[in-house]
Amino acid sequence: VLERFRDRLSPRVEAVVASADRLAEKRLLRSLGIPTALFDDEVSLDAPCIVKTRRGGYDGRGQIRCTTSAERLAAVAELPDPIVEGLVPFDREVSVIAARSADGDIVAYPLVENVHVDGILRTSVAPVDGPDPTGLVTTFLDRLGYVGVVAIELFDVGGELVANEFAPRVHNSGHWTIEGAVTSQFEQHVRAVCGLPLGDASPIGRSTMTNIIGELPDMRAVLAEPGAHLHLYGKEPRAGRKLGHITHVRRDG
């Protein structure tokens, strides 16, 4: 269906559509010259890999790690619409949140380091030192004529950035910007899509964002920590569910 309307789609719509399909997402990134993991036929049969469902997976759901070809064949048969991804021997996971305005201005927040456990984001720290993602982000946004906030999740492989996936929207790994940057990612997105000038994406000190997953913490204890910013989403606790997050900003740093 997408093919029939492609010439009428705005570039951002292309990114939105591609981000919902791991195969289209990787092809789009490759077409922009952005490195990704090997996928499908590129992954040799006996190499360890992750088989993922192309659509609808999130927070580690719809993914099976495989170490043998037998496991891989079983996973491909089990998951609907599967894609095989090669393992990336990364040193750490990082992300970059950036925005492009209707006028073509681009601002990028500083590099964020992310820790996932069981496929779910646990903590994000920003700013961190690391490879400069500016070129990659500028290519992505300019080539797509993108307007709004994007989050690109990356692997840092010995100083080279390899794209994992992107979200054509504000992102959990950018929640620290609410208190930790001059302009939050949420205000930035509104500025961009409303055709207004983008805001200052500079960090204010060093932020650590910790997700609240599955069960609520002792709120009195959290709020008693100096400089802790507690956000609750009003969701019922359930195992593996993101219920909120806490951001600490160290402003003397």
Place this chain on the structure above:
Amino acid sequence: VLERFRDRLSPRVEAVVASADRLAEKRLLRSLGIPTALFDDEVSLDAPCIVKTRRGGYDGRGQIRCTTSAERLAAVAELPDPIVEGLVPFDREVSVIAARSADGDIVAYPLVENVHVDGILRTSVAPVDGPDPTGLVTTFLDRLGYVGVVAIELFDVGGELVANEFAPRVHNSGHWTIEGAVTSQFEQHVRAVCGLPLGDASPIGRSTMTNIIGELPDMRAVLAEPGAHLHLYGKEPRAGRKLGHITHVRRDG
């Protein structure tokens, strides 16, 4: 009516009720040992004064400045439920925003300097050097057993603080705390009235809050200023109406 229920009222209710009546407000402040302007019979007949309506005035409405006793008599006859206030030869207007928790903890934001034009707050700057309001605020909150955020508007008279009025709530002169303090006055009030620990009231740099009054500014120009935080209240423009505010935070200071 208030008198009949006084022994059953919580102390904060007493403050709320008193703040709605300029006479009760001044009597309450005096009873706490906090200096105020002279009022009613204390103001000699030939002294310049301001005649105000005791209830319902705000943003300079319901006030008449008088320089002669004839003007004063006319104003007292004109305004409903009038109070006569002596002029205070102040050097500047300041305010202090503070909170008291259910546990009796008190935190005060740093001193704010305010500029009013035609009785309407135009700008607030914080933090500013000046007399320490801690003692005055602690007396006010503790003696009333107050829980929540209070704003006390004060005159700085050669380094002595004289109370003008107080607001038993978050206040326009505390809007800078949204971006300019670790914890905003709004979160602080919620923490206090929910029985949670109070947050850090430290400033982040130096803030200047400017009210948007009567007509909306060029929003693109405002948003193009680095570090400008624009807040619009969604109100129809009308002369003298507060439509929003802009806060600039200078974080290197």
